Amino acid sequence: MVKMDKRKKILGIDVDIINKDEALEVFKELMEKEGFDMIVTPNSEIIENATRDEELALLISEAGLIIPDGIGLVYASKLLGYELEERVTGIDFLTEILAYLEETGKSVYLFGSKPADEERKSVAELAASRMKEKFPQLRVAGTHHGYFKPENESEIVAEINRSGADFLCVALGSPKQEKFMKAHAQEFTSVRAGIGVGGSLDVWAGTVKRAPEFYQKHGLEWLYRFAKQPSRWKRMLRLPVFMLKVIAGSKDRSESENSRE
Ligand code: UDP
Secondary structure (H helix, E strand, C coil): CCCHHHEEEECCEEEECCCHHHHHHHHHHHHHCCCCEEEECCCHHHHHHHHHCHHHHHHHHCCCEECCCCHHHHHHHHHHCCCCCCCCCHHHHHHHHHHHHHHHCCEEEEEECCCCCCCCCCHHHHHHHHHHHHCCCCEEEEEECCCCCHHHHHHHHHHHHHHCCCEEEEECCCCHHHHHHHHHCCCCCCCCEEEECCCHHHHHHCCCCCCCHHHHHCCCHHHHHHHHCHHHHHHHCHHHHHHHHHHHHHHHHHHHHHHHC
């Protein structure tokens, strides 16, 4: 379990101030424990959304692991005096998880992203093949695309259960993927933990390219995405807005602390 003193608040939303190794230790404990636990990887945009979405805020606070993903959270932590050594990106953490699953013989179910069309297999199936190239002993219990009608949801849960998977990857975008896991948490029979991975299956499948290493190293993935997809500019503006809110919040906090002295 995440130690109590590692779970902090950013804009009032819970985040675990931990590095990759600590996160992996907690993950392994969740996989040993009975029942289903959710792993969330919020970035600044998701934290901001959660300040306006009570259901999302509650679901984050109840997660077994809340991994800070995104440079915005590293900056915010610095401002708030939290000791966050590094950013643990969801996609890197997923690779660590797959290595663990291969090593322990546990299986994964990939749920989400685009269905198959005339030209190619579904993104989840393509991702499964690429994962098996990298981790040859990895057991993929099953895959399902992420474009379904609400009335088919329980059939998908039943299929996941029939597959006997130990771990679940959900790629429906946030917060849809987290809300899906929360809604069915009590119904999973074999799955011990699940993670929302956003566009990570697309990256594994090769249908979307990740930013080159230079951008990753310098926390500039947002700039790369902006250059590729200028239509995302509105989403880009949310990072400075988030930072301003954190600055305003930390100022309020220190002023109220001063006035108490
Ligand atoms: N997606 C899906 N079903 C939906 C909506 C989205 O399977 O109803 C998939 C989509 O194909 C993509 C992923 O969810 O693979 C969302 O990726 P995005 O990069 O938008 O994730 P976010 O930035 O929201 O985490």
